[in-house]
Amino acid sequence: MADFDEKDKDQKDTLTEDQKESDYEDVCFICRRPESKAGKMFKLPNNICVCNDCMHKTMDTVSQFDYQGMLDPNFMNSLNQDMSKKGFPNIRFLNIADLQGEGGIPNKQKIKKKKKSEGTEPVLDIRNIPPPHRIKAQLDDYVIGQEHAKKVISVAVYNHYKRVATGTMDDIEIEKSNMLMIGPTGCGKTYLVKTLARLLDVPLAITDATSLTEAGYIGDDIESVVSKLLAAADNDVEKAERGIIFIDEIDKIAKKKNTTSRDVSGESVQQGMLRLLEGAEVEVPVGANSKNAMVPLTTINTRNILFICGGAFPDLEEIIKQRLRRQTSIGFNAELKDKYDNDTDILSKVTIEDLKKFGMIPEFLGRLPIIYTLKALDKDMLVRILKEPKNAILKQYQKLLELDEVQLCFDDGALEAIAEKAMKKDIGARALRAIIEDFMLDIMYEIPKDDNIGKVTITREYIEGAGGPVIDIRNSAAISADGLKAIEAQEK
Numbered sequence: 001m002a003d004f005d006e007k008d009k010d011q012k013d014t015l016t017e018d019q020k021e022s023d024y025e026d027v028c029f030i031c032r033r034p035e036s037k038a039g040k041m042f043k044l045p046n047n048i049c050v051c052n053d054c055m056h057k058t059m060d061t062v063s064q065f066d067y068q069g070m071l072d073p074n075f076m077n078s079l080n081q082d083m084s085k086k087g088f089p090n091i092r093f094l095n096i097a098d099l100q101g102e103g104g105i106p107n108k109q110k111i112k113k114k115k116k117s118e119g120t121e122p123v124l125d126i127r128n129i130p131p132p133h134r135i136k137a138q139l140d141d142y143v144i145g146q147e148h149a150k151k152v153i154s155v156a157v158y159n160h161y162k163r164v165a166t167g168t169m170d171d172i173e174i175e176k177s178n179m180l181m182i183g184p185t186g187c188g189k190t191y192l193v194k195t196l197a198r199l200l201d202v203p204l205a206i207t208d209a210t211s212l213t214e215a216g217y218i219g220d221d222i223e224s225v226v227s228k229l230l231a232a233a234d235n236d237v238e239k240a241e242r243g244i245i246f247i248d249e250i251d252k253i254a255k256k257k258n259t260t261s262r263d264v265s266g267e268s269v270q271q272g273m274l275r276l277l278e279g280a281e282v283e284v285p286v287g288a289n290s291k292n293a294m295v296p297l298t299t300i301n302t303r304n305i306l307f308i309c310g311g312a313f314p315d316l317e318e319i320i321k322q323r324l325r326r327q328t329s330i331g332f333n334a335e336l337k338d339k340y341d342n343d344t345d346i347l348s349k350v351t352i353e354d355l356k357k358f359g360m361i362p363e364f365l366g367r368l369p370i371i372y373t374l375k376a377l378d379k380d381m382l383v384r385i386l387k388e389p390k391n392a393i394l395k396q397y398q399k400l401l402e403l404d405e406v407q408l409c410f411d412d413g414a415l416e417a418i419a420e421k422a423m424k425k426d427i428g429a430r431a432l433r434a435i436i437e438d439f440m441l442d443i444m445y446e447i448p449k450d451d452n453i454g455k456v457t458i459t460r461e462y463i464e465g466a467g468g469p470v471i472d473i474r475n476s477a478a479i480s481a482d483g484l485k486a487i488e489a490q491e492k
Helices: 002-018 052-061 073-085 132-140 147-166 189-200 224-232 267-278 316-328 352-358 362-366 379-387 393-402 412-425 430-449 481-491
Strands: 041-044 048-051 179-182 204-208 244-248 281-285 297-301 306-311 370-373 407-410 453-458 470-473 478-480
Touching (some): 048 052, 132 189, 147 189, 147 306, 189 204, 189 244, 189 306, 224 244, 224 281, 267 362, 316 352, 352 362, 379 393, 379 430, 393 407, 393 430, 412 430, 430 453
Parallel strands (some): 179 370, 244 306
Antiparallel strands (some): 281 297
């Protein structure tokens, strides 16, 4: 009996190894449809899979020929040997098994199999979802300022994933917390969403609305945003259906004014995005941005995908000012017309009517219930961005020089000078890296030459071009960069 049990166990182990399933679905080698769409596959040599439809079409096409033995694995080897004997040494038949992925199908064009769930367990555990105050506290470590925006996005994300975790509560279905964030360029819209996705450990797809067009026209289809999310989730459909899609430059798809041609990249795109925002099952290509015959398709339900739209809305400030002036210019209590010209936080007074006038259609705005604004960065915020976040720009350069055993310091005057230069460029925080890189180039080039350099201090004079950085020689007093050059000249 013991011998029988041992033998049976060995057989089971062998079957487990032989019948071990791949993480990915089988894909038809001809039509590129996955198993979930095409049904059960025919398994051919070299791990090639063919669906029932393609197999029947192939058999009908070649029925007049003698195809017996064509699938023999030794057939290609014999042909290769014959060709080499006849003087064609560099010609060989393609071996499908040598291609990337099993059966010649790249893994990026395969769909991960859905896990067989036992019972009706929720996809997410509500106890593992961090509350809003913890989400905001984590955002504070990376994002400087924008307190209102961080509070709004923390609450919205918390409510969204509670909705995903619980499904429906009795007969009350909770609507999605899709968001529209408005703020000038470089204020941190994209960075805020990237940080959020990293903290929550959910797949994130970032796309640009300027490339989207109505289906049938040159450009990316609307469904391509979901296809990018699927790629970010490593072709795992279940994981992608809990992800975040950030659509930047959403203001670029506003209705075109005074146009008689078809608005294929404006209002039509807004109309096409309605069902995605609300929640629908859409067919998206796998491993590509557009549908074609050689790319498999899969179905993704966007019901639990969180959509965050962002844009600068450059002309929106004037629309808001015009509305406010009309409201306050009548009667004895009329206010000055230029009252709002110097208001730096004018975007926070935005209304749905202002966005409609800008060119966003009501149906589109109705599916973005949470609208909030981000403030433009002032000099103090830029200084804080330079030094306070966990991955601050200054900390990155200090780490680079630490690898050369050199200490890098910036005095307060230098930080203010960098912030002032960034303010003049008027592109927000994006200017900081370019400015510092420009001033650090010579320093990072010269430091590896001299092992005696122990510390470099960046001063305001160096940033303004009126002097050089202060350099400390190991076991010596601090001298200026000009003084160091004079000493080197004397030694020579």
